[in-house]
Amino acid sequence: MKEKLKTMFTKNLGTKLLSVVIAGLVWVVIMSVSDPQVTRTIENIPVERRNEDAVSAENMVYEALSGNLVTIKVRGSRSIVETLDVKDFTAYVDFQEIGWVNAVPIHVEVNNPEYEDLTEITYQSNDVMSILLVEYQEDMVMVDVKTTNVPDGYYAFCSSVSSKLLEISGSKTQVESVEKLVGTVDLTGRTESFQTTVTLEPVNIDGTPIDATKLNIAQNYVRVDITILPVKEVPIALDTSGVTLAEGFGIASIDYSPKTVQIAAEQEVLDTLNEITIPYAADSLMQSEEVDIEIAKYLPEGVYLKSETTTLVLSISVELLVRKEFSLALPSDLIEIRNLGENFELNYTQNVLSLPVYGVSGVLDNMQIKDLHLYLDMATCTSPGSYSAVLRSDSELGVSFSQKVSVYITEKGKN
Numbered sequence: 179m180k181e182k183l184k185t186m187f188t189k190n191l192g193t194k195l196l197s198v199v200i201a202g203l204v205w206v207v208i209m210s211v212s213d214p215q216v217t218r219t220i221e222n223i224p225v226e227r228r229n230e231d232a233v234s235a236e237n238m239v240y241e242a243l244s245g246n247l248v249t250i251k252v253r254g255s256r257s258i259v260e261t262l263d264v265k266d267f268t269a270y271v272d273f274q275e276i277g278w279v280n281a282v283p284i285h286v287e288v289n290n291p292e293y294e295d296l297t298e299i300t301y302q303s304n305d306v307m308s309i310l311l312v313e314y315q316e317d318m319v320m321v322d323v324k325t326t327n328v329p330d331g332y333y334a335f336c337s338s339v340s341s342k343l344l345e346i347s348g349s350k351t352q353v354e355s356v357e358k359l360v361g362t363v364d365l366t367g368r369t370e371s372f373q374t375t376v377t378l379e380p381v382n383i384d385g386t387p388i389d390a391t392k393l394n395i396a397q398n399y400v401r402v403d404i405t406i407l408p409v410k411e412v413p414i415a416l417d418t419s420g421v422t423l424a425e426g427f428g429i430a431s432i433d434y435s436p437k438t439v440q441i442a443a444e445q446e447v448l449d450t451l452n453e454i455t456i457p458y459a460a461d462s463l464m465q466s467e468e469v470d471i472e473i474a475k476y477l478p479e480g481v482y483l484k485s486e487t488t489t490l491v492l493s494i495s496v497e498l499l500v501r502k503e504f505s506l507a508l509p510s511d512l513i514e515i516r517n518l519g520e521n522f523e524l525n526y527t528q529n530v531l532s533l534p535v536y537g538v539s540g541v542l543d544n545m546q547i548k549d550l551h552l553y554l555d556m557a558t559c560t561s562p563g564s565y566s567a568v569l570r571s572d573s574e575l576g577v578s579f580s581q582k583v584s585v586y587i588t589e590k591g592k593n
Contacts, residue, residue: 213255213256213257214255214256215253215254215255215256216253216254216255216256216259216260217251217252217253217259217300218251218252218253218259218260218262219249219250219251220249220250220251220252220262220263220264220266220267221249221264222247222248222249222264223247223248223249223250223264223267223269223286224246224247224264224269225245225246225247225248225269225270225271225284225304225307226268226269226270226271227270227271227273227307228270228271228272228273229272229273229274230273231273232273232274232276233273233276233309233311237313237314238311238312238313238314239311239312239313239314239348239349240309240310240311240312240349241309241310241311241312241349241351241352242307242308242309243308243309243310244304244307244308245271245282245284245304245306245307245308246307247304248269248284248286248302248303248304249302249303249304250267250286250299250301250302250303251299251300251301252267252288252297252298252299252300253297253298253299253300254293254296254297254298255296258293258296258297259297262288262293262297265289266288266289266290266293267286267287267288267289268286268287268289269284269285269286269287270284270285271283271284271285271306271307272285276309277306280308280309280310280311281306281307281308281309282306282307282309283305283306284302284304284305284306284307286299286302312349312350312351313349313350314347314348314349314350315347315348315349315350315353315354316345316346316347316353317345317346317347317353317354317356318343318344318345318346319343319344319346319356319357319358319359319380320342320343320358320359321339321341321342321343321344321358321359321361321378321400322358322359322360322361323336323339323360323361323362323363323376323400323402324336324360324361324362324363325362325363325365325404326362326363326364326365327364327365327366328365328406329365329366329367329368329369331408331409332369332406332407332408332409332442333406333407333408333409333440333442333482333484334365334368334404334405334406334407335404335405335482336363336402336403336404336405337371337403337404337405338402338403339400339401339402339403340400340401340402341397341400344359344378344395344396344397344400345395345396346359346380346393346394346395346396347393347394348393348394349393352388352393353393355382355388356380356381356382356388356393357381357382357383357385358380358381359378359379359380359381359395360378360379360380360381360385361376361377361378361379361399361400361402362376363376363402363404365404365406368404368406369406370406371403371404371405371406372403372404372406373401373402373403373404374401374402374404375399375400375401375402376399376400376402377398377399378395378397378398378399378400379398380393380395407442407443407444407482408442408443408444408445408448409440409441409442409484410440410441410442410443410448410451411438411439411440411441412438412439412441412451412452412453412454413437413438413452413453413454414434414436414437414438414439414453414454414455414456414473414490415453415454415455415456416432416434416455416456416458416490416492417455417456417457417458418432418457418458418494419457420457420458420459420460421458421459421460421463421494422460422461422462422463423462423463423464423496424462424463424464426498426499427463427464427496427497427498427499428496428497428498428499428536428537428538428576428577428578429463429494429495429496429538429576430466430495430496430497430538430540430541431493431494431495431540432492432493432494432495433492433493434490434491434492434493435490435491436485436487436490439454439473439483439485439487440483440484440485441454441477441481441482441483441484441485442481442482442483442484443480443481443482444480447478447480447481451478451481454473454476454477455476456471456473456476456490457476458471458492460494463494463496464496465496466493466494466495466496467493467494467496468491468492468493468494469491469492469494470489470490470491470492471489471490471491471492472488472489472490473485473487473488473489473490474488497538497539497540499536499537499538499578500536500537500538500539500542501534501535501536502534502535502536502537502542502545503532503533503534503535504532504533504534504535504547505530505531505532505533506530506531506533506547507529507530507531508526508528508529508530508531508583509525509526510531512547512548512550512552513552513553513554513569513583514551514552514553514554515553515554515556516553516554516555516556516557517555517556517557518556518559518587519556519559519560521589521590522556522559522562522587522588522589522590523587523588523589523590524554524556524585524586524587525585525586525587525588526583526584526585527564527584527585527586528583528584531569531581531583533547533569533579533581534579534581535550535577535578535579536577536578536579537575537576537577537578538576541575541576541577542577545575545577549573549575550571550573550575550577551571551572551573552569552570552571553569553570553571553572554567554568554569554570554583554585555567555568555570556587559587561587562586562587562588562589563586563587564584564585564586564587565584565585565586565587566582566583566584566585567582567583567584567585568581568582569581569582569583
């Protein structure tokens, strides 16, 4: 039996060995065809920092000049390499290895030990991280929370924030470049107030985000209350009753812009608001002027300005008064008699009334005496007799005059 087995294994031994070699070569060829060697580029692998205390000094910190990210090329079987990405590699520097030129070697390793012998890193964009020792600084910076994508017809703002100021620290250059910490809340589809947490990022004075790799922030988030209110457009009513003019001057025109404003408030408040009144006062004007008025100052409590235009521009044109003389035959239907007792009659002691009127030329040039809407108020004349009645006007043309009319009152039916 033993001889038979021996003969089976030793007979044609050379042929059998050759078959094994050929089979191995065929396997290699098949594998190289079905799973060939390929090279893949993995970009922007973040470089970890270890043993940072090795480069610390009193009131000094280091700043990485280069080497925060590294790009590699890895070679291996396609079935392995094509599955790899940034998370499958660890790049790091150990500051205990720092050289005399302030450069630290960058090491890149594959995270899965099974791939160590099956892959090879053939290229590395950065071999070292260059650092610079800089002065350390701490500062307090403002937190600014903004809203985006506010639905049409609504106004939104951050009504409260858990921290309005936060401490940052790091290299003096980086700390001084930070203008504020900004968070953004997306309000797509939101129409009711809510609370949320928002992540912060440092920005410079131009609002550009800062790559503050070595910047320490007390906390990178804040808790905020977002208020969302409905919007309504209302007219602006300008009140210039507080404007007085120097003697001999009149107002030629008053104009202002905008005429309407968009406001936001709770719906029950909006329902009661039909206009926003803005007063303006000035003493003894004798020349034209243009003034800017902050609209928000005159909004009721709980009402917010939605319009992008926040300033009302008021233009008042002032001119010297001119005189125009009118003549009116008496009695005249152009003078209304008011508050005269039913049992009395009014008679004039003169046949013609001369009335000098003062105003700006643009008004007086086209004005007729009927435009003055003249009247005599006889409420104080309660018995027959002679009176000196003050002639008044219901006109809103901005003209003035001072005139008394002599009249006498009799009982009806008596001379």
